[in-house]
Amino acid sequence: MLSFNGLVAVCVFYVAGLFAIAFLAEKRAAEGKAGWLNSPVTYTLSLSIYTTAWTFFGAVGSAARTGLEYMTIYLGPTLVFIGWFWLLRKMVRIGRAQRITSIADMISSRYGKSGGLAALVTVLAVLGTTPYIALQLQSVTLAFGVFAAPGPGGAPDSALTAVWIAGGLALFTIVFGTRSLDVNERHPGLVSAIALEAIVKLFALVAVGVFVVWGVASGPGDIVARIEESPIADWTSNGARWLGLTVLSGAAILCLPRMFQVLVVENQDERHLATASWAFPLYLLMMSLFVLPIAVVGLNVLPAGSNPDLFVLTLPLHLNQGGLALLAFLGGFSAATSMVIVASLALSTMVSNHIIVPIWMALTRGEDPMSGDMRQVALVARRVSIAGTLTLGLVYYRLSGGSEALASIGLIAFLGVSQVLPALLGGMVWRGATRAGAAAGIAVGFAIWAWILLLPAAAAALPVEPILADGPFGMAWLRPATPFGLTGTDPLLTAMVLSLGLNAFFFILVSLMTFPSPLERLMGAQFVNVYDHAPAPAAWRGSVGTADDLLVMARRILGTGRAGRLFREAAEAQGREDGLPEPTPDFLERLERELAGSVGAATAHAMIAQITGGASVSVQDLLAVADETAQMMEYSSQLEAKSTELAQTAARLREVNQKLTELSVQKDAFLSQVSHELRTPMTSIRAFSEILLADDGLDAEARKRFSVIIHDESRRLTRLLDDLLDLSVLESGQVTLNERAVKLADVIDRAVYASSALARGKGLAIRRDRASENIELMTDADRLVQVFVNLIANAQKYCDAETPELTISVRRVPGRIELEFADNGAGIPPQKESLIFEKFARLEAGSEAPGAGLGLAISREIMARIGGGLSYVPGHGGAVFRVRLPSRALRAA
Amino acid sequence: MRVLLVEDEANILEAIRFILSRDGWEVMAHGTGATALSEVARVRPDVVVLDVMLPGRSGFDILRDLRAADETRTLPVLMLTAKGQSRDRETAMALGADAFLTKPFSNAELVETVRGLLAEGAGQGGGAV
Incomplete structure (x- = not known):
């Protein structure tokens, strides 16, 4: 028997192995060498996360308690994979064509990209998955407790074990689930690790089974005989419950967020699904083959009162098969960890995409939604969501205190997530399904499920005893356990028939009563008629003839200029001279990215697919779609x-x-x-x-x-x-400048002299700082004098001070010289400031002033020719004009 | 007979004052548009010679107000403009000017026009008597 520490060491070693596999797979994927990653076997094995620790341990427990009922959990998915293959294929096709990232995204995309619907499904998924994660933590912790005998260090703390496990799983999921925001949300490393765990758990269960059948019993015949003698043979099967559970597990495999993740999102190639359609049922069969023998032998061999949920583990231990028990432990560990990893990844995508990011965007409205910052926010949101999901599971586990029957929690969760089934199926086959219908159905089903099943299950932690006993407000007919006075029926079946039945009823009824928006109609058509629209090529391919069509479409979306540039550049890069590029995969991907910026990723993808894929849809039809899309601007933020x-x-x-x-x-x-x-x-x-x-x-x-x-x-x-x-x-710019060396002080002297000759009896005092004017210039002195005269004349004309004064100051700024002509009058009214440089602009008193109001206009033109500038400086009390002389007017000292 | 001359160009004002005075008119002069209306009410002229481009208020605005008030509705007004655009003439006539001269004009033209205005005004006044 291993010590507790030894067991922990084995687990750490095992997890380190998973890390190594995942790293290797990511590396190979990044190098483009998909190899075994891109194989139908890996895909099928990844689907096995359906069988969790609940199935691994709990199926034997269920068999020991209720006979063959556990078979329904395998039967439902088997029937779906074989009988409803067309539906699975359609779901995968749609998921790939629309770049769907989660079940919530699927529902929301179908019903006009409804954010509210996505949030509703996300909440439903979180509520339905949390107990399930708690269940995994519980079973692993229980297994730890059974396996690791109290060593010298004392009994292991089961609560602490759960925390460690949850922390480790969060780390793994964050490392391999959120390395980057992948375009297609695929995680090759994670899937490889899951596939490996699928092999471990199958191998472990089969090994225990073989040991039980041929090591403990003496072959299959003996087992059959033991079954006949055991109480299992006495169980009478309840037809309704059988049917109900089969339907339920069939629905669950379509609706569980983690199943959607591996089935649709992580799907590398649609053809893999064909293999999985028989290989996955085979896997389930092998998982279920030895359940009954283990249960029977466990009941025979183990002391009465042993927990049948742990027979897989306790049976080898009891018979001193330490190695086999360790294998069984690792099998259960694998089942639990793979489920938690994928479930928390799927949930985190939904929570971050449909709850956190929309809220963040609403809070930071007006910023560029395409910035890199946004991607960072999404990544952080995802990591926080993963940690949050696992924390929630941990909290639920601690609160529920380790409930006895694992299976019942699992079934409650199944029914919870199955509430999206009517909207999901209806959305794929019925174009008339509307957003309002989907929301109504899901809300009604969700409410009934929560009332009849979730509330009693959570009763231990919530003050709901009186409601459970007497109904709300004393209305006994609404008592959760026996709604409408239905006593003596199975609460799970009651809840299932009521919730799914009314869900479907309201979904259809409200859909018929409401009218879908244009975007809903478009998405509905794309979902229902997915085979007409988008082929699912592994990579883009096209023929030369399509380049013209692509250009026509790109022009409609991007505009003639941008589309033309894009195509020309690509053609040049390819060395083609006719201006039309070869539609190589590289070019098509680039075009798709460009289009996606305008019309959204899904539409861009579908548009290119229609042109290059040789689909039956004509270009005219496509352009009609483009036009229709244009009319939907109000619905799409990108189009907005x-x-x-x-x-x-x-x-x-x-x-x-x-x-x-x-x-x-x-x-x-x-x-x-x-x-x-x-x-x-x-x-x-x-x-x-x-x-x-x-x-x-x-x-x-x-x-x-x-x-x-x-x-x-x-x-x-x-x-x-x-x-x-x-x-x-x-x-007209035909002026010739007569540039020569001159002193600034001399220029100002000339201007002042000319002005005093002009000013008839108007005493304007001019104040100067001659020292600052000692600057050598290379400029057209006559023109500069003309400007200064104009400025002085303006002060003479308009300065209304008692003793009018004009101060001329010179300032050397790096690279240029600035002169300011400031008078002590009232200045120019703000509303006239923009007018003063206009031709014939004269202020009120101007009629008496000589000149036609061309002075400032001429001065400004002169300064522009000289290479400087003239501007009015407001807010100084008096009128202040600033003359800028360029650096090239400065003579090197 | 009294004429009120509203003109902002000092030299033009002096010229017109000289010409009309020598024709026997009592000439009152006013240099801004802003207070022209109150000047009309104060002076009570028989004829007004009104420039279009005035500081403070345009001749058109003043004319509009003269025509809106009962006391000055029929007061003869001669508009002067230096812009030389036919649009100005149309505007002036539409607003109810009695005569219109484009600068520069001949002295005889000015005298005849103002006399003509008074004759019209007197004719109307005579009818009332």
């Missing part, structure tokens, strides 16, 4: 992004159009302004010259005064024409 893009393009177009219109209006306004500015002085000139011509009675003073006006207005006209010509030359 596309629609936003379109809207933005339209808005830009409107903007440009508006600008053009504005330009045209501006041109008219400019001409009108020019006309006004020319006609105004001409009016005075004409009026006064007519007066001078016609009137003889004018005194000399009046004559002189009118002549001065005519003279002034003529000069004003000339100046205006000069400015207009100057501006037009500057704007």
